[in-house]
Amino acid sequence: MNRNLLAFAVAILLLTACRQQENAGQLRSINQCLQHSNVVMQMDIKLYDEAIVEKLKDPLTHGNAEIWGPRVAMIKKRVDSITGLIENLKIDLLKQSDSLRKANAPIVEQLYDINGKGNELVNKLAVFKESIPAIFRVNDFFDQPYLITDLKRDLGLILDSIPLLLGYRDSLSAAQRSIYKKKWMEESFAGNNSLLTMMQLNKIENEVLVTERSLVSYFFSKMPDVVTCGLRRQPHPFAIINSSYVKSGQTVEITAGITQIVASCQPKITINGKEIKVNSEDAAVYSFRAIGKPGKHKIPVLIDFYRSDGEQLRMTKNIEYIIAEK
Incomplete structure (x- = not known):
């Protein structure tokens, strides 16, 4: 987890440094780094999914897996919807830009248009982040006050640590959310060429996957560790x-x-x-x-x-x- 986050942080710092320089070679290298980080993250998440399936089959671990597994499934459903949209956007971008050889592509403008694809993307991201407290379903444990306290504390820590839509909270008013989304689209895509747009899409996908892994690993930790080692080996x-x-x-x-x-x-x-x-x-x-x-x-x-x-x-x-x- 730390290695993936470090790669992500380095990539973002380099992106900030290189954006104005328009050094295509460096930017392509950073883009490849982001793509590799995303693949590694997806592989790691897949291992958690496979281990949970095994826990559901095992009578010794079925009980806890039945409690926490559905939460992981809800996360996966949200993430699959987002990453599916991102992959389609990347394919359209590659087609319209002749595999990033053309600096400009029509889809880039759509990504910071309030009525375009960017609005669809940021809305999906917002719905995902807003749904995290509901996925925790803290009230399911009304008869376990100590567990409720722990879950509420951990939920707050996770929301503070994930990179997805920094600063976006449930407490924002409808007007504030609208302003946030418009600003997010402009900061993410306005003025970008095709290569920078591809990098931003990969960066956003990375933020989604980091968030998914943080949540999945947390819920997985709620399942018995005694069998986990055997499964993970x-x-x-x-x-x-x-x-x-x-x-x-x-x-x-x-x-x-x-x-x-x-x-x-x-x-x-x-x-x-x-x-x-x-x-x-x-x-x-x-x-x-x-x-x-x-x-x-x-x-x-x-x-x-x-x-x-x-x-x-x-x-x-x-x-x-x-x-x-x-």
């Missing part, structure tokens, strides 16, 4: 691509590996028919140039490994990407 395979919408000739990377890796896993990772050795970070990285006709393409990934109980497993996955129209 089990290896989980993953395979991700650094960009799913690329231009012809662009270099693309696929990263695959196993979380919670130990020597007994004995992983064998094959990407696009080629066995790839894991690096010092226990991940296999496969680079290639996106060559072919515009449209959807697939790269097959196979991960063979052993669980801690000795069972041999295989994960197969087709990584999809789209080559943009010229």
Whole structure:
């Protein structure tokens, strides 16, 4: 968690420093950092989701998982709606800007128009933040006053620590909320070129994911820890691509590996028919140039490994990407 937040903080500081300089190389590097941070965050959240599913299956942990799991599901529903919108905005931006080669794109103006896509985005963010107290459902524990006290305290701490819509509170009047949203859209998108707009969308997505992880990890901590270690030590395979919408000739990377890796896993990772050795970070990285006709393409990934109980497993996955129209 700390490493992800540090990467996020560094990226924002660099964004502030570079914005006026318009150094495209630096900005693209920062954008890639944000994209990588988002992927890592999503992988970590997925592990929590998988562990909760296992807890629901286990009679020893089912009770607590049944209490706190639905709260995690509510968070996921809100976040999926937001990230889905952001991904669609990024795809539209790439199409309209010729994969960020054009400085201007019509969608940029829509993002700071009070009646445009930016308004839809900030409204979703606001609804998510406003719903956090309701997701806690403190009153469910009316017969446990000490727990209610703890939950109210922790809720306040979480709301103060998350980066989502800083300064936006339930206590704001309708007029104040309207002013806040308009100012947020202008500060986030007004005057941006295509590259800066993409960075802002990735930054906003990062803020949403940091918020999601903070909430999910908190509710997960309310489930018994005695079984958690065993679940978290089990290896989980993953395979991700650094960009799913690329231009012809662009270099693309696929990263695959196993979380919670130990020597007994004995992983064998094959990407696009080629066995790839894991690096010092226990991940296999496969680079290639996106060559072919515009449209959807697939790269097959196979991960063979052993669980801690000795069972041999295989994960197969087709990584999809789209080559943009010229």
